[in-house]
Amino acid sequence: MESSVITQVQKEDVQVSPKTGQVSRSALKQPRSCNIFKALFCCLQVQDGPKPPLPPPSQQPLLESQDNGMVVKQSEISLLPEVKSHDEGKICVVIDLDETLVHSSFKPINNADFIVPVEIEGTTHQVYVLKRPYVDEFLQRMGEMFECVLFTASLAKYADPVTDLLDQFGVFRARLFRESCVFHQGCYVKDLSRLGRDLNKTLILDNSPASYIFHPNNAVPVVSWFDDVDDAELLHLLPVFEELSKAEDVYARLDELRGH
Numbered sequence: 485m486e487s488s489v490i491t492q493v494q495k496e497d498v499q500v501s502p503k504t505g506q507v508s509r510s511a512l513k514q515p516r517s518c519n520i521f522k523a524l525f526c527c528l529q530v531q532d533g534p535k536p537p538l539p540p541p542s543q544q545p546l547l548e549s550q551d552n553g554m555v556v557k558q559s560e561i562s563l564l565p566e567v568k569s570h571d572e573g574k575i576c577v578v579i580d581l582d583e584t585l586v587h588s589s590f591k592p593i594n595n596a597d598f599i600v601p602v603e604i605e606g607t608t609h610q611v612y613v614l615k616r617p618y619v620d621e622f623l624q625r626m627g628e629m630f631e632c633v634l635f636t637a638s639l640a641k642y643a644d645p646v647t648d649l650l651d652q653f654g655v656f657r658a659r660l661f662r663e664s665c666v667f668h669q670g671c672y673v674k675d676l677s678r679l680g681r682d683l684n685k686t687l688i689l690d691n692s693p694a695s696y697i698f699h700p701n702n703a704v705p706v707v708s709w710f711d712d713v714d715d716a717e718l719l720h721l722l723p724v725f726e727e728l729s730k731a732e733d734v735y736a737r738l739d740e741l742r743g744h
C-alpha cells in the first residue's frame with residue numbers, strides 16, 4: 485500500500501501526463517503520514533507546460549544573517565568545498581540519483597541490487613533499490629573525466645546509504661541532498677549558481693527538468709528509468725560526456741551537440 489504512493493507519481497511521469505505534480509508548501513511542511521513515503525524520495529515532478537519566468541537566482545538570497553556587522557548572504561556561501569588538486573581544470577558534473585542512476589521503492593522485489601533500511605518516524609522500512617543498467621561503467625568513466633558531485637532532492641537518510649553501496653569507485657567528491665535544494669514553486673531546484681564553481685564549467689545530469697529550471701543550458705537530459713533491463717542510456721551518454729569533458733565552455737559545446 486505504501487509503495488503505491490511512489491509508484492503512482494512515477495507512472496504519471498512515465499506517461500508524461502499534463503497533470504501538474506506540484507505540492508503546496510503547507511502539505512510539505514506538515515506531511516500527513518500517507519505523504520511520508522513520497523516525501524522521502526524526490527518525486528515532485530513538474531510536467532511539461534508553460535514555464536514560469538525564471539527568477540535571477542543570484543539576486544534572491546535564501547536568507548541573510550548578520551555576523552559582527554557583516555551581512556552574509558546565504559547564496560554566496562558555496563555548497564561545495566574547494567576544488568581538489570587532481571580535479572583542477574575539470575568540469576564539474578552534478579549527477580542526480582533517483583530515476584537517473586537507480587530506482588527505489590518500498591515494494592519488495594526479489595531482484596533488488598540493494599536493500600537499505602531507512603527509519604521513518606521510529607519505524608524501520610526496507611527500501612528496495614535497482615541499479616540502472618551500465619551504472620557501474622558509467623560512474624567509473626565519469627570519475628576519470630570530471631569532478632563528479634551527487635546532488636539529489638531525496639533525503640540523506642535514504643540517499644547517503646544508497647550512494648555508499650552504489651559508488652564503489654569513490655567517484656563522488658561531494659554529496660548534496662534535499663537541504664541543498666531551493667524550494668521553488670512546489671519543486672526542489674538544484675541551483676547551480678550556489679555550487680561555487682564557474683557555471684561555464686558545470687553540467688547537470690538529471691531526469692527531471694524541474695531540477696535544472698534555473699540553468700537549462702547546463703543540462704544533459706536523460707530519460708527517467710524505473711526497471712527497463714534493456715535501457716542503455718547511460719552507455720550512450722558516455723561519448724557525449726567524452727566530448728563535453730574537453731570543452732572550454734560547456735554552453736558552446738552543448739549548443740553544438742544539440743545541433744544549433
Ligand SMILES: *[C@@H]1O[C@H](CO)[C@@H](O)[C@H](O)[C@H]1NC(C)=O
Pocket residue numbers: 682683684685732733
Ligand atoms: C568562464 O567563466 C569565468 C567566470 O565567470 C570567466 O572568468 C571565464 O572567462 C569564462 N570562460 C569562458 C571560456 O567563457
